[in-house]
Amino acid sequence: MRARFLSTAAFLAALLLSFPSFSASRCDVNVATERVDLDQVSLAYQSIGRASDPALLLVMGLGGQLIHWPDEVVVALCQQGFRVIRYDNRDVGLSTWRQPPVEANLTFEVLRYKLGLPVSAPYSLTDMADDALGLMDALHIEQFHVLGASMGGMIAQHMAAMAPQRVESLTLIMSTSGAEGLPAPSAALLQLLARRGAPNREIALEQQADLLAALGSPSVTDDRQALLHQAALAYDRAFNPEGAKRQILAILAEPSRVALLNQLRVPALVVHGTADPLLPVMHGVHLAAHLRGSQLKLIPGLAHRFQEAFKAPLLAAVLPYLRAHREDTSHWAQVEPVAEHNLL
Secondary structure, three states, X not given: OHHHHHHHHHHHHHHHHHHHHHHHHHOOOOOOOEEEEOOOEEEEEEEEOOOOOOEEEEEOOOOOOHHHOOHHHXXXXXXXXXXXXXXXXXXXXXXXXXXXXXXXXXXXXHXXXXXXXXXXXXXXXXXXXXXXXXXXXXXXXXXXXXXEEOHHHHHHHHHHHHOOOOEEEEEEEOOOOOOOOOOOOOHHHHHHHXXXXXXXXXXXXXXXXXXXXXXXXXXXXXXXXXXXXHHHHHHHHOOOHHHHHHHHHHHHOOOOOHHHHHHEEOOEEEEEEOOOOOOOOHHHHHHHHOOOOOEEEEEOOOOOOOOHHHHHHHHHHHHHHHHHHOOOOOOOOEEOOOOHHHHO
């Protein structure tokens, strides 16, 4: 009897000790990058976690690849019990076009934008939202949560409006409603953002490091070599400056989403930094104000990058919200009928 008890105790101890390694294995960010073919594009993606877990789709911002979601953040999200899916938007990373994309003149269209004239873009943020929904279709995922950063948050807003019965919650980081009159970024930052061409790898890395530094928090001193290393990882995986230009045009051509937000009914968390140089903090405040019932979390000192010093505050803001909504499917997004007064 004693031998049987000891054997059982040893088995239970081994089982308990195996939990951390099991969790680490389940949330392995080094899983293979796979591909799904859509009508216009082929998207590269990774799926981290169990297929049976609630899905959380990560949508990256302008020019960002799936690797720009920090691995430790992805692991933390997965360990909350999510199947985390991160992917390359069209025109970045390992995404490819099924036919050559339409070319665009960024300089000319930016001039039209500054003059208040309509901007012509090869595709829209709605098209990019449709890409994301197509990815989830291909993975046979009906309902899911969405976490979008910057432009990814804009795309996420469209997803909730286009497929209201599929989006269970929104988490919008460093994003905006796109309304007129909100504070604009500095001209110097915009110039860095639009500087996408480079004659060689060395200059491209220096340009990207300059941009990363400008998007960082003034309260944090960046290590230049670390910035160059980040730039090198992205460059060596994929370098597509023309694609980033087309994404810029998609943003510039986008009208205000205030009417869309006013109609949307979806659990939403808006997270913004008080030191954001690209989308100053009022962008986040305004976004939350037009999402009925949303929560707003402002992080002191956070800028427009996932800097090491702010990963813990970001997770502290995001994880409790996602944990609360992980299994709750009773509040799927809804879109109210358009009324004339909502369009003002």
